[in-house]
Amino acid sequence: MNFEYSDNGKAWLERVRAFMEQHIYPNEARYEAEAYEGDRWKVLPVIEELKPLAKKAGLWNMFLNICDHDTGEWKGPGLTNLEYAPLAEEMGRVGWSSEIFNCSAPDTGNMEVLRSYGTEEQKQKWLKPLMAGEIRSAFLMTEPLVASSDATNIETSIRREGNEYVINGRKWWSSGAGDPRCAINIVMGKTDPNAPRHSQQSQILVPMDAPGVIKLRPLKVFGYDDAPHGHFEMLLENVRVPVENIILGEGRGFEIAQGRLGPGRIHHCMRSIGAAESALEKMCKRLKARVAFGKPVSEQGVWHERIADARIAIEQARLLTLKAAYMMDTVGNKAAAREIAMIKVIVPNMSTMVIDMAIQAHGGGGVCQDFGLASSYAGQRTLRIADGPDEVHRAAIAKGELRRYN
Incomplete structure (x- = not known):
């Protein structure tokens, strides 16, 4: 290789x-x-x-x-x-x-x-x-009233009436909806509740200014509202859009979601590695600049172990992410699904660990707004849930591994 x-x-x-x-x-x-x-x-x-x-x-x-x-x-x-x-x-x-x-x-x-x-x-x-x-745009998938880790639970209704679709539902964690430039939402919901399980859902384009699109409230992540981007709870109340706004066709929502989330997950992981690198850099500079008990904190043995663990974890995560990217390029997203699932688990866990070390190195400064570590931790911790929680990806990895021994 x-x-x-x-x-x-x-x-x-x-x-x-x-x-x-x-x-x-x-x-x-x-x-x-x-x-x-x-x-x-x-x-x-x-x-x-x-x-x-x-x-x-x-x-x-x-x-x-x-x-x-x-x-x-x-x-x-x-x-x-x-x-x-x-x-x-x-x-x-x-x-x-x-x-x-x-x-x-x-x-x-x-x-x-x-x-x-x-x-x-x-x-x-x-x-x-x-x-x-x-x-700018938003993607409306997750819902507050169901366990959205199983996307077949999504209940938002997309019902056809003549030349229009009528949409009703409540969404949350609609990232980007707070931006005043957000003009279009891609909404996932059910067009046919009686179809086979993975053919019930569809995705549809809903303009932000369509009557009935209501931004209920911004959601905070550990106290951070991430403005002006934001993560909103949204109400879709008898929203009407033309039938031409359906994407690909009725019942194709899961197919679209898989095509969307593959690249999205690996992009998140790539950026997360950068966040971890930035945190490690801040940690090392802080440790070298502070003196405690008569010598620089960087000379305290416990920090040598943590710095080494952070570097090892970053390198491991990066190599697996690059392997997943290479496979996506050479054999396609479907064949790389196992590697994508693995990096979606390991990278956010790695980045939160490294950022947590950096917070500890900064003492009280680490948990306030002065060094950007607290907000970075909040964002990285969220990624253990966003685009599928760790548990779902681990289950997919395990099932794939067990199939090898049938």
Whole structure:
């Protein structure tokens, strides 16, 4: 196995690193100041200033492996998953930076859905402005009244009436719904409760300004509201959309979800590795800068063990993630399902462990807002639930392993 990044991948990585050094890291304090100033749910000037710079530098829609030669807004660089992996890791070092490159969730997953399953009309109306960074989107799947780890439990009703679908249901953890630029939701619900179990669900496009779409409240993660992005509880009350808004067709919701979540899960894992690397860097710098009991904290033996454990865990997680990316590129997402499930378990567990160590190294500073570790921990801990909880992925891994011995 070749563990070396391709020359093309290394060139792109250097470009992303240079942009991060020049534009992202110097603006971290400004981002925090703007985010907590005045209205929480607003477009931040720093984001709007940096996005055109990334687009001009050609660092735009890098997750897409397609190129449309008719219009520049549709163009992706054609990177493989393996080439994109280190770029996503670099972006993951600063939680908000992926938006600057138009590579942030849930937009990336929604663009993948529209690219792979959307009609030409749907692509023109929604994919084109998403790829141009003109609007943002949300994905409405999870529901508060059912165990959504089993997606067949989802109860939102999508009922056809003539040339319209009528949608009723309650969703939560609708990430991105708080952004005032969020113009479109992809909603998963039931079109036929009597169909076979995995053919009951469909996915449909619901504009945010459609009558009956109600944002009930933002949900906080360990006290963080993640504004202006946010995670909202939403009510869909007799929402009517044209039949043309159904994606791929009735009963195809699970098929779409699997196509969406594969790339989405690995993107999350790549960014999580970046968050862990950033935490380890902060930890080492803090330990070397502080003195306790007459010597630098970095010379206390317990920290040698923790630093070593963190480095080992990061390297292990990265190698498995790169293997999953390589398999997605060479044998496809379905054949890589086991590896995707494994990294979805191991990477968020690794990142929360490393960030927790960094919090401990910072003492009281680690649990406050000053070093970004508390908010990073909150986000990484959430990923043990988002896109399928650890338990579901572990069950899939175990079942696959047991099938080998039938």
